[in-house]
Amino acid sequence: xxxxxxRITRPVPAxxxxxxxxxxxxxxxxxxxxxxxLTAGAVPGCGDDNPYN
Amino acid sequence: MHQVIVSPxxxxxxxxxxxxxxxxxxxxxxxxxxxxxQSGGRPVPEWLSDAAxxxxxxxxxxxxxxxxxLVRPPxxxxxxxxxxxxxxxxxxxxxxxxxxxxxxxxxxxxxKRRLLGLLRDAGVLWLQFxxxxxxxxxxFTETYRQAYGLGMMIEILTNGSRLHQPDLTGLLAEMPPHRxxxxxxxxxEESFDSLTRRKGxxxxxxxxxxxxxxANIIVELALIITRHNAHEVDxxxxxxxxxxxSLREYGNISPTYDGNPQPLAAQAPGFLDKSSVFAGCPAGHxxxxxxxxxxxxxxxxxxxxxxxxMTDGLAGLTRxxxxxxxxxxxxxxxxxxxxxxxxxxxxxxxxxxxxxxxPLTAYCQHGNEVSA
Numbered sequence: 001x002x003x004x005x006x007r008i009t010r011p012v013p014a015x016x017x018x019x020x021x022x023x024x025x026x027x028x029x030x031x032x033x034x035x036x037x038l039t040a041g042a043v044p045g046c047g048d049d050n051p052y053n
Numbered sequence: 054m055h056q057v058i059v060s061p062x063x064x065x066x067x068x069x070x071x072x073x074x075x076x077x078x079x080x081x082x083x084x085x086x087x088x089x090x091q092s093g094g095r096p097v098p099e100w101l102s103d104a105a106x107x108x109x110x111x112x113x114x115x116x117x118x119x120x121x122x123l124v125r126p127p128x129x130x131x132x133x134x135x136x137x138x139x140x141x142x143x144x145x146x147x148x149x150x151x152x153x154x155x156x157x158x159x160x161x162x163x164x165k166r167r168l169l170g171l172l173r174d175a176g177v178l179w180l181q182f183x184x185x186x187x188x189x190x191x192x193f194t195e196t197y198r199q200a201y202g203l204g205m206m207i208e209i210l211t212n213g214s215r216l217h218q219p220d221l222t223g224l225l226a227e228m229p230p231h232r233x234x235x236x237x238x239x240x241x242e243e244s245f246d247s248l249t250r251r252k253g254x255x256x257x258x259x260x261x262x263x264x265x266x267x268a269n270i271i272v273e274l275a276l277i278i279t280r281h282n283a284h285e286v287d288x289x290x291x292x293x294x295x296x297x298x299s300l301r302e303y304g305n306i307s308p309t310y311d312g313n314p315q316p317l318a319a320q321a322p323g324f325l326d327k328s329s330v331f332a333g334c335p336a337g338h339x340x341x342x343x344x345x346x347x348x349x350x351x352x353x354x355x356x357x358x359x360x361x362x363m364t365d366g367l368a369g370l371t372r373x374x375x376x377x378x379x380x381x382x383x384x385x386x387x388x389x390x391x392x393x394x395x396x397x398x399x400x401x402x403x404x405x406x407x408x409x410x411x412p413l414t415a416y417c418q419h420g421n422e423v424s425a
Contacts, residue, residue, distance in 0.1 A: 026078050029068075029104045035076035035206075035231070038067045039179055042134035044352060045334025045399055 054228070055123035056113065057105060058204045059087055060178050062133050063339075067178070068101070069206055072229025072271060075108040090118040097121055123204040128176030129367055134340035135172050136181040136353060139165070140190040141345055145212055145249040147238070149279055149319035151353075153311040155185055159345035162192045164363060166199050168347050171362055173203045175370055179231070183210040183353075185345075194224055206231040210275075212238075214254065216261025222268045233265065234273045235297075239281060240288030248281040248319070262296040272297045278304040283321035310354045310401075312408025317415065325415065331396045337377025341370070351377035355401030392418045 032038065059068045059079070066084040068077040083100060090098055095118060097105075102113040113121055142157030143150075160168060172180065180200055187193055188211055200207055213235040215221050225233065235258070239245035245255035265272050274297040276289045286302075293300035304324030308314050337351030344350070348359035349370060358376045360369040381400045383393060386407060390396075395418045396403065406416040413420030 026080055028080065029083065029100065030078040031104065031108045032076050032078065033074065035069055035074055038062065038069065038076050038078070039134060041063060042132075042179065042335060042339040044336060044340065045331055046402070 054202070055121060055204065056111065057101070057122045058125065058178070058206070059084065059122055060125040060204065061127050061176070062178060063131060068104070069178075070105075070109050070111075071201065071206060071231065073109050074271075077104055077108060084124075087118065087122060087124050091122070091124050094119065125173075125178070125204050128174065130175040130370055132172075132175045132177055132339060132341060132370070134179040134181075135175070135177045136183050136340075136342045137168075137172070138183050138185065138342065138344050138353070139187045139193065139196060141185040142189065143185040143212070144189055144214055145186070145251045145254060147249050148281075149248070149277065149306050149316045151307055151309050151316060152185070153309045153313065157185075159190065159192075160347055160363070162195055164347065165192055165196045168343065168362060169196065169199050169203060169205075171367060172200075172343070173205070175367055178204070178206055179208070179340075180205040181208040181210060186212050186214065188215040188221060194220070197224060198228065201228040208232045208234060210234050210236070212236050212249070212254075213258045213261040217257065217264045222264045222270065225265075225270045226268045230271070232271050232273055234275050235262070235265075237274045237276050237289055237292060238279075240285040240292055244282040244285055248277075248279060262292075266296060273299045273301065276300060276302045278302060278321050278324045279306060279319040280321045281319070283324055307354075307402060308405045308409035308411060310356060310405055312405045314409035314411060317409065317411055320415075327397065327414075329397060330394075331399050334381075334399055336399075337373045337380075341373055349373060351380060352401070354399070354405060355380045357401075390419075 057068055057070050059066065066079045066081060068079055086098055087101065097113040097116050097118050101122070105111050105113045140157060140159045141152055141155050143155050182197065187209060197207065207230045209230055211233060216235070238248040239255065242255040245258065246252050262272065274293040276293065278286060282289065290300065304321060305326055306316055306320040308317055336355065342350050342353050343362065344359070347361060347363040349362050350356040350359045351373060355377065357380055360373055362369060383390060383400055387400070387403060397418065398406070398416045403416055
């Protein structure tokens, strides 16, 4: 097979470093109205998990 | 049972409450504070009880952290989401189904429990039960309870045929899901029963939606638009307004994931969305799919080179990003395509269309050129 390019736009994630504050981490609690916004980064590119009939 | 889940997610931390629309982002310092409160047998910290009051209207003040807040430890892998096809068996026989086969089979209960433990260890916070029809699996209730107890936010994809049964509504009222997504196959008995090829299916759906509403279960309706019901779209939207907190519409009918063209016959003319452009996908990197036998793949469509979670465990999952990337390579007739930046579908789905010998207009911008 001939590969021209790759559609994956996200690199393989590095192992999590959960105890190190991220640069974008909130200083305090941030309440979000739509809990689905917390799934950012794990949403299928087809929009959601039920597009296939 | 816990009222709140606090979990790492990649390099951030979230606090969520099953069945609630609001959530929280919290800093690492407060996550560590909760870990300490839990291990030290202390009550829920004041900052969390204050935030829980504002976000969810609940009082956690003075309650022990342990048992009230499920504090998930840092995960071994970086997956936060998974779909679990608990059983491909279904009580309907829809013309448009994307599954290659619908056999009633799956893992025994103890293995299902072990699988869920692996998903938890991989980092899965957001779990979707799907099928087939997941609620007819004989172990669904126990498996759901297990996943809930492990601190997962659960979505169920269902045809709604069992939603009226008290054992199911009771379970969902006791352990609220993140969402129940019910597929809507029409707004009348005629269209609904015709598409599902099951007499009485529409009546069961209505009973289920009524029961869910009475039990305050969050329902999303997925409007599946086909040639059987396209003339009822407005009525289907009205049903969503009456019974659901949200709706999504699906007008693109795909082949089965292994390239059988049979479902394409259900496509409703005029409802094929040709405007959306595929812009990449983290499948296999941050989420994955598991079939009834514990075989993990990048998603529901890209099922090449599955990883056997039951034999390979979490170590097997480390191969999945590479497997996913390989399936995203543009190959075959798509190699070197000049319109690749405007593909409407991902590569695995395009491959299914190609194997089904579907017309280009169904999935490819070249089809637009030809038909223009």
